[in-house]
Amino acid sequence: MRTDSHNLAQSALEQAKKVITEHFGENYANPKQYAAKAKGAQEAHEAIRPTDLSARPEVIKKELDPKQFKLYDLIWKRTLASQMASAIFDQTTIDISATTNNQLPITNYQFRATGQVVKFDGFIKVYTEGRDEHEPPEEESRLPEMTEGEILKLIQLLPLQHFTEPSPRYTDATLIKALEAHGIGRPSTYAPTLATIQDRKYVEKLEKKYHPTEIGFLVNDMLVENFPEIVDIGFTSHIEEGLDDIAEGKKKWIPLVEEFYTPFKKHLIEKEATVEKLEEQTDIPCPTCGKKMVIKFGRMGKFLACPDLECKTTKPLPEEEAKIKELDEKTKDERCPLCGKDMTVRRGRFGYFLGCSNYPRCKGISKIWNKTGFKCPNCRAKATERDGEQSRTTKEALRQGSGRSDKKLIGEIVEKKSRGRGKVFYACTNYPDCNFLMNKKPESEEELQRVWQDWKANPPKIKKPRKSADN
Numbered sequence: 001m002r003t004d005s006h007n008l009a010q011s012a013l014e015q016a017k018k019v020i021t022e023h024f025g026e027n028y029a030n031p032k033q034y035a036a037k038a039k040g041a042q043e044a045h046e047a048i049r050p051t052d053l054s055a056r057p058e059v060i061k062k063e064l065d066p067k068q069f070k071l072y073d074l075i076w077k078r079t080l081a082s083q084m085a086s087a088i089f090d091q092t093t094i095d096i097s098a099t100t101n102n103q104l105p106i107t108n109y110q111f112r113a114t115g116q117v118v119k120f121d122g123f124i125k126v127y128t129e130g131r132d133e134h135e136p137p138e139e140e141s142r143l144p145e146m147t148e149g150e151i152l153k154l155i156q157l158l159p160l161q162h163f164t165e166p167s168p169r170y171t172d173a174t175l176i177k178a179l180e181a182h183g184i185g186r187p188s189t190y191a192p193t194l195a196t197i198q199d200r201k202y203v204e205k206l207e208k209k210y211h212p213t214e215i216g217f218l219v220n221d222m223l224v225e226n227f228p229e230i231v232d233i234g235f236t237s238h239i240e241e242g243l244d245d246i247a248e249g250k251k252k253w254i255p256l257v258e259e260f261y262t263p264f265k266k267h268l269i270e271k272e273a274t275v276e277k278l279e280e281q282t283d284i285p286c287p288t289c290g291k292k293m294v295i296k297f298g299r300m301g302k303f304l305a306c307p308d309l310e311c312k313t314t315k316p317l318p319e320e321e322a323k324i325k326e327l328d329e330k331t332k333d334e335r336c337p338l339c340g341k342d343m344t345v346r347r348g349r350f351g352y353f354l355g356c357s358n359y360p361r362c363k364g365i366s367k368i369w370n371k372t373g374f375k376c377p378n379c380r381a382k383a384t385e386r387d388g389e390q391s392r393t394t395k396e397a398l399r400q401g402s403g404r405s406d407k408k409l410i411g412e413i414v415e416k417k418s419r420g421r422g423k424v425f426y427a428c429t430n431y432p433d434c435n436f437l438m439n440k441k442p443e444s445e446e447e448l449q450r451v452w453q454d455w456k457a458n459p460p461k462i463k464k465p466r467k468s469a470d471n
């Protein structure tokens with residue numbers, strides 16, 4: 001099964017028709033096969049659907065836990081709704097005239113309501129899709145059935161002013177929708193695309209919404225100005241189609257790659273010589289030679305550099321220096337995991353981390369965590385268990401002349417972020433040796449114990465988060 005497939009087995013279509021006719025009437029059934037939305041989506045796989053549509057959610061509810069029920073209910077409803085007739089609405093405008101009652105002079109007011117009147121509910125009988133926030137709430141635009149000349153009763157007057165809103169920022173879902181609509185990328189490349197624009201710091205995700213960063217704007221402007229063809233949607237979509245043809249054996253790959261690469265390579269060499277390097281003047285004097293430093297962009301983001309090519313002095317930006325100082329303060333009690341010496345804050349490709357102050361002689365590093373102040377209950381339990389065993393094995397070992405102990409440190413519960421979606425969760429620093437995690441920030445030892453007991457009683461069957469973008 002694939003989440004991006006729209007394909008349903010013939011037997012499922014037939015059963016859907018039967019179930020719909022039985023419960024809602026024949027006029028509600030409209031079995032159909034949907035074509036794939038995105039090119040290159042795999043038709044061979046079936047969409048996710050209940051194996052037996054006659055098992056209605058209400059009927060099997062008692063067999064399921066609440067989460068299973070919610071999921072089953074959603075899949076059942078969506079599957080069934082997809083095989084039902086369209087809903088029919090009348091687009092209506094209603095003019096309402098009102099007069100002031102107890103006030104003189106008598107004034108006439110005109111109000112207008114535009115909206116929809118449901119003529120036939122069709123699939124809505126089973127399922128209404130959750131709406132995106134930029135769409136008007138459906139209830140608000142739905143009107144009751146009315147006849148001309150009907151006398152209405154005033155219940156409430158709500159003075160409201162509406163403003164035109166800017167188009168909403170992209171979320172994971174709306175960005176994928178846009179990529180799909182333009183034929184850019186394929187189901188297998190959507191997730192890596194979203195991860196890449198974040199890894200390269202072109203966008204930042206705040207409350208699930210993408211915000212372009214300064215470097216994002218700069219890179220975009222530079223590409224649009226100097227490489228218009230590779231950021232052209234039509235061109236990219238054309239290449240994607242060519243790649244599909246190659247995958248299906250309809251085209252040879254060398255001519256297509258040649259068509260793209262030959263002009264691109266020539267263009268790249270030209271531009272390398274002419275495009276200005278991204279540099280910005282500052283008033284900050286170079287600590288070595290006193291010349292005014294410039295801001296440059298490196299792999300790690302912005303930094304200050306001396307314009308004198310002989311001098312070569314570089315240093316972090318003032319705001320970054322402040323950040324490093326703050327992190328230094330926060331991590332002053334951390335010691336090198338290899339040699340026990342002090343650690344210093346450094347910056348790498350993926351942000352700040354701690355490195356041994358004895359570098360390069362010692363290469364000890366550790367992450368800078370947002371700590372919750374709680375020790376991992378799972379590690380603690382494992383350590384206690386091990387201690388029990390160890391007292392036996394240690395005695396045994398001592399007898400055999402080796403007193404080595406392989407006891408591991410107890411992890412701490414720290415804040416982590418899931419890769420891709422950026423969801424915050426709390427987990428053990430000993431991951432992947434210890435995979436205890438919780439969604440909510442622990443507030444007390446009791447709460448932590450309770451969550452851990454639940455976790456232990458019901459170990460997560462879901463896939464472990466493979467990597468986490470830590471901060």
Ligand SMILES: [Zn+2]
Pocket residue numbers: 286287288289290291306307308311312313
């Ligand atoms: Zn200098």
Ligand SMILES: [Zn+2]
Pocket residue numbers: 336337338339340341356357358362363364
């Ligand atoms: Zn060290």
Ligand SMILES: [Zn+2]
Pocket residue numbers: 376377378379380410411412428429430434435436
């Ligand atoms: Zn742990």
